Amino acid sequence: ITSRTGSLTANAGSGGLFVVESDNLNVGSASSAGLIHLVTGGLISLNGNIRGSTVALVTPAGVVQSAGNIVATNLGLVGVGGFTFNNSTNDVGTLAASFGPGQLSYIDTNNLTVGTVTTPNGNISGIRTGNASNNGGRVTLQAGGTLSVNQLISSSSGLGGVTFTS
Numbered sequence: 123i124t125s126r127t128g129s130l131t132a133n134a135g136s137g138g139l140f141v142v143e144s145d146n147l148n149v150g151s152a153s154s155a156g157l158i159h160l161v162t163g164g165l166i167s168l169n170g171n172i173r174g175s176t177v178a179l180v181t182p183a184g185v186v187q188s189a190g191n192i193v194a195t196n197l198g199l200v201g202v203g204g205f206t207f208n209n210s211t212n213d214v215g216t217l218a219a220s221f222g223p224g225q226l227s228y229i230d231t232n233n234l235t236v237g238t239v240t241t242p243n244g245n246i247s248g249i250r251t252g253n254a255s256n257n258g259g260r261v262t263l264q265a266g267g268t269l270s271v272n273q274l275i276s277s278s279s280g281l282g283g284v285t286f287t288s
Contacts, residue, residue, distance in 0.1 A: 130160075131170070139174070140242075146183070151190070158194075159242050165203070168192070177214075178241035179205075184224055187212075198239035198246045199226070204259070210266070217263075218273065222252035225259035233267035236275060248273030260285070 128146055132139055134154035141147070146164035151171050158174035160166060165183040170190040177194040179185055184203025191211040199205050199219035207228045218239040219226055226249060228234075238247040252258025258277035262285045263269060269288040277283060 134158075157242070168207075176239065176241065178239070178243065180243060184221075196239040198241040198243075200241070200243055200246065217249070218246035219249045219251075220246050222250070222258055224251060225261070226251060227260075227262045229264045231266045233270070234263065234265040235270040235272055236263070237270075237272045249275045251277045263287070 129148045129150060130141055130152060131150040132152050136155045138156040139152055139154045140159045142161045144163040147160060147162045148167045148169060149172065150169055152158050153173040155175065157176045158172060159178045161180040166179055166181050166185040168185065168187040168190055172192045174194050176196040177192060178198040181201040185205045187207045187209055191209045193213045195215045197214040197217050199221060201221045203224045205226045210229050211231050212229060213231050214234060216235045216237040216239055217228060218237060236249055238245055249261055251261060260283045261275055261277055264287040269286055275284055
C-alpha cells in the first residue's frame with residue numbers, strides 16, 4: 123500500500139502488510155499473521171493496536187505511542203528521532219533498533235530480549251543510537267518479566283546512557 127492519506131487501519135489476515143507513506147502516519151490499527159512493515163517520510167503516531175509476527179518501523183522522525191499496544195514476536199526500529207513506547211501492555215519477544223540521533227523508551231508487559239530482528243531492510247542487531255556523525259540518545263527498557271540482553275546496546279557519545287528495569 124502506498125498511502126497519501128496519513129492514516130492507517132488495516133487487517134492483512136494471513137498475509138503481510140507493507141505501507142509506504144511519504145509524510146506522517148497515524149496508525150489506528152494494523153494486524154497481520156506475518157510481517158507489518160511501515161515506512162514513512164515523517165513521524166509515526168501509534169493510536170491503536172498493532173499485531174504481527176514481525177513489526178518493522180522505518181521513519182526519519184521517530185515514533186510516539188499515545189494509545190494501543192504492540193504485540194509481536196519481533197520489533198525492529200530504524201530511523202532518526204525519538205522512539206517512545208510507554209504502554210505497559212506492549213508485548214514483544216525480541217527488540218532491535220538502529221537510529222540516531224534520538225532516544226528509545228520501551229515498556230513491555232513481560233519478558234523482553236534485545237537481540238536480532240530480520241526485516242526487509244536487513245538484519246538489525248541489538249540497539250544502536252547515534253553513529254560517527256550523530257550523537258546517541260538514552261535507552262530506557264522496562265520489562266514486566268526477564269530482560270535479556272543478547273546483543274550489544276550502544277548509545278554512542280552525547281546524551282547516551284542505558285537504564286534497565288525488570
